[in-house]
Amino acid sequence: MTDATFSGDAPKASGLLEADARTRRRNASERRFRMYGLAAIGAGMFFLVVLLTAIVSNGIGAFQQTFIEVPVYLDPAKLDKNGGRDPAQLAKVSTFGYTPLIQTGLYQQVRDAGIETGYEDARDMKALISASAAAQVRDFAIANPDRIGDTVTFRILASSRVDGYLKGRVSRDSIAQDKNIDAGHLELVDALREDGALRKRFNWDFILGADASESRAEQAGLGVSMLGSLFMMLVVLFLALPIGVATSIYLEEFAPTNWMTDFIEVNISNLAAVPSIVFGILGLAVFIQFIHLPQSAPIVGGLTLTLMTLPTIVISTRAALKAVPPSIRDAALGVGASKMQSVFHHVLPLAMPGILTGTIIGLAQALGETAPLLLIGMVGYIATNYPDGVISGFLSPNSAMPAQIYEWAKRADPAYYERAWGGIIVLLVFLLIMNVIAVILRRKFERRW
């Protein structure tokens, strides 16, 4: 049979200009598939945007704090009964002696401004003033004994409720059950705000200050834990960089192919995948239980994070060493350099930008890591004092930035949530700076062969 005749519904020959049903279906499915892909990327971007928006919108408020300007009469009859202006005598008056002076000052100011309040007693002003104000005034009085008897205008922190009211966190409804403040105080806050005595200002103490106790959210700052992080990062940098580079040089340039090398390689790739909390257990068991290093100390945190960062640095350093072409090594060997000289004089300098990039990225990862720090006791420690030297910076208990953020997130007062978000902004700014430096290093110095 030479002429094949089709019977039944054979596919109709379609023209070039007009697609048949099946082609249309296939093309539609093609477009659909493409849309799924785009939607997935869109979802990723959307999550990123939501996350960043949540961080910025919740945290930006932490950088501003409400302050009140109060003229305080430093009453000699209360502060210096003997009249000698002797700092040792002045130091005997505790902060409790100063609190009434501030309250009276604020009460006087309210009355002078002609603000109508229902309050008859200066002690009713307590709700507006941070508990930290008395210490601030006391420090001033002890440092300047000759000013006692004058009326000095202080810029003191408002209480966290007042601050929350200005930031919209506290409203008249939400304070119905609140013992610390009542609606009349909020009226007063509004009036003082119009008067100009009470306003929000940029708060350096949030970035540079120390942590405060649970009831003084307005005073808490990130500065001390930032120092803790700094000391930890110094430990990580000075241990992980040399050890990581040495490991990579050995594995890339010198290691013979035997079971020992294989074993090392398997170990490194497994360590890279061990959950960070397991490193915390290691730090607890080895550095604290076994070697008896001090708990909560940045050196323990640094050592633990070093072990955690090493695989990252080794992996990127090996990639950088591999990228140096063998011709460089051959040329060095050819003019009489030893193997060691060819590596340290030629290969290593050429790989340096890649190594530094990897190190910075490893450091950034270590800076944001929290879980191991929970186990070695860097959480729950209230970092209220700056370390008084380099050695105590490494050895005395401290917190670290992510641990401090976690600590704030756990506290009951919602005023601390804002601070936790604000702390995250600071942390992310540091990470951003480190990553930008890494990218610039790579762009500027990376050579491609």
Next chain:
Amino acid sequence: MPVTWLVFIVLALALAGFVAGRVRIDSAAGAGRPHSLPNYYGWNIAIKVMVPAFLVLICWLIVQPFVVNGAVTARLGDNAVPDGSTIGLVMSDVRRVAEGLDAAVSQGLMGADQASDLRTEFTNVRDRLAEAGVALGSNVTPQVLGAAQTWRALNANGMLLMSVAVTALALAGLVWGYVQTTPDFRARNTVENALRIMLLAAASLAILTTIGIVFSLIGNTIKFFSLYPASEFFGSFTWSPSFGGGSELGIWPLLWGTLYISVIALTVAVPIGLFAAVYLSEYAGPRMRAWAKPMLEVLAGIPTIVYGLFALLTVGPLLLSVFGRDGLGWMQAGTAVMTAGLVMGIMLIPFVSSLSDDIINAVPQSLRDGSYGLGATKSETIKQVILPAALPGIVGAILLAASRAIGETMIVVLGAGAAARLSLNPFDAMTTVTAKIVSQLTGDADFASPEALVAFALGMTLFVMTLGLNVFALYIVRKYREQYE
């Protein structure tokens, strides 16, 4: 601080040795050309000064506390231990008194010889130490005070011996290296061999770390199982630790929470990550790839504490307003399996997408060309050729992401709640292995009770699980790579 001074002394000797070596070889130049460059002779001496001295210093610092502890314990004997106490508790008293005496001496409240002659009959030691800022729980017995004084004496002797030994060793190294420094001496070879051994030592640290992890987990896990039966740990469905005793420590509620959260996280991350990877590698042009890929990877660079806070303060309340009492009524509180799972899923998206991207890119172009040549559209090629070819690798990537999800801590600590329960409702609060490790170990410095030691058994479980997943995943990925190389 004698150790700091010791380090400086050794460093100074090393520097002196370096200079001396150079000077000696330079002045000996008349006797013929030296074998190596002058710096190598300097380094030879510096290494011989530093390496043995620092090794001894580190070992001594680690070993001395154990020796002192053993000696003092032996001297205390059994009769110093009161009823209802253990030798460990007495020793921690001793240590505390000794530290208190040190603090008192360093603050100038006591003379050094006064501290070692102190007698409980004549002085109230507790009050004296309280002045130095060391609070003691009870009055000091004569035995404890005596032991503390022995402790201090042994420690002081040990430190002195250590300083002498380290300095002597450094000096010996200096002399040895200096005597070696002659033009015939092959300084470069010696230095390079030493350097090579140091490189090997650095590389071995990875093995040491693994050994450290395994031993710290195994040792404490065995201690836990001697206090608490393993059959209960693996067989019980209740988790209710109470530090007073009589706690039930069954692992199943924790494992269930861990797996449930990981499954939700993967349900979010895998489709999004996989489709993103397919789009980026097959459809997107170079310009889109250049900005979309780094943007997605930003999600991977954000620390987990940020995700934890996001879960606790943003996602939790949001879900609660939809599924909570005001909405559908399925959810009691903001912290739930769903909250933690969703946020963890977001965190894992870039992890899945960049791994799958690498794997899809590794599929040879010839397979695509063959499929196009037969008339397949792009999506048909992807679905019927590329994805099947890349499947083992993608499975490996998903397993790696799963091991990440199981080991994740901060998101579940903040977002999943603290109640250990076996429930099917994803809007219930549950807890995970990692979250319980944190809650059983934080703020507790004494690891004697099963309630604290259980954390090590949990850590061991976690370590074994993630390690198993990783080894398996890497095996699959490697095997797949070889297929196309």
